[in-house]
């Protein structure tokens with residue numbers, strides 16, 4: 133919300149970035165432990181104009197306090213969010229935790245009208261030893277789970293979940309043909325190429341208030357795994373035959389629309405899918421003109437430059 137004084141408009145927020153926390157839940161039944169590692173950033177939109185207009189900080193919630201309010205373990209007075217989270221005997225999703233934090237700041241501080249909570253969850257995965265899931269052993273995977281919860285004092289909610297760094301590659305069933313050709317075009321048309329990308333996706337849930345989110349435990353954690361599955365199944369196709377991709381654009385659209393079809397509570401999804409090039413290697417000398425003749429076998433992997441392709445796929449809502 134913008135505020136004005138003396139003919140000057142001010143939009144401000146302040147917060148605490150990159151507060152890291154690890155949390156273990158110990159299951160009493162089978163002795164298994166559950167572990168999450170979260171990196172939390174909080175931005176508070178608040179009525180604290182006096183700190184900008186005058187040397188008066190009486191309305192500022194110190195960014196240091198934001199950290200302490202939920203830091204683990206905390207035995208100090210007033211650290212209500214920690215106590216609330218501690219009282220949650222069941223595990224909770226990173227989405228639920230971010231909403232919990234947002235609700236706390238909006239209700240605890242009168243001057244805060246919006247809390248924006250961003251959390252990145254590290255991909256700690258349970259290990260298997262000798263084919264058996266380990267009770268308390270974890271290894272770090274690759275792609276991360278991200279969340280942004282924007283919570284208003286009124287209880288209004290804007291919730292986005294995402295996945296970052298999902299690197300995917302297929303060695304065939306990809307091509308690129310019939311694109312614009314002009315005097316600068318050197319790229320040959322092909323129906324046989326490598327397709328590699330690193331998917332960054334962010335989808336918006338349609339829940340518009342904190343009271344309307346599903347109450348089923350770990351609902352959002354399961355959804356995250358299912359969205360990832362749908363994205364990957366659409367990218368790769370069936371295991372034996374695959375599915376042909378005529379362009380990154382077409383594959384991106386099919387991935388996004390598959391998520392919208394499958395998850396009725398997702399209203400839009402933004403996908404960023406760089407086209408990471410693996411260049412065919414052809415080497416020749418005068419004596420040996422076909423020393424390495426490319427037969428869809430030897431490539432030069434590259435990171436940069438890469439094609440940059442991103443789009444948002446949304447549900448069209450009826451105006452009736």
Ligand SMILES: O=c1[nH]c(=O)c2[nH]c(=O)[nH]c2[nH]1
Pocket residue numbers: 308319378379380381407439
């Ligand atoms: O799938 C592709 N989309 C493009 O827009 C593009 N541009 C390019 O050079 N190669 C590709 N591949």
